[in-house]
Amino acid sequence: MLRKPLLTTHEVAELVKVTEPTVRTWIREGQLRGIQISREWRVAFIDLEAFLEERATTTIGGVHSAEHSKKNETATSKKTNKRLKNLK
Numbered sequence: 001m002l003r004k005p006l007l008t009t010h011e012v013a014e015l016v017k018v019t020e021p022t023v024r025t026w027i028r029e030g031q032l033r034g035i036q037i038s039r040e041w042r043v044a045f046i047d048l049e050a051f052l053e054e055r056a057t058t059t060i061g062g063v064h065s066a067e068h069s070k071k072n073e074t075a076t077s078k079k080t081n082k083r084l085k086n087l088k
Contacts, residue, residue: 006035006042016052026051 007015009023012032016023024041027034033047 004045006037006044007048009041009043012043012048015048 013020026032034041
């Protein structure tokens with residue numbers, strides 16, 4: 001049985017403050033993993049978390065720092081993996 005319910009595109013849109021067509025575009029383009037049930041799409045909570053984690057940026061003094069982000073990428077991955085294990 002699912003530990004967390006599947007989210008509708010409407011629920012995902014509300015959570016991340018975007019429109020439903022944006023969520024469907026992310027799914028269609030393969031950016032966000034979706035599950036098609038009949039004519040509707042559903043997104044697993046864990047997939048939404050992974051999607052958001054991949055897009056998180058790090059700023060230093062209000063300026064985006066790609067170099068700083070690369071250094072922290074391993075640490076972030078470890079934190080994400082730990083969080084995902086806790087959800088199981």
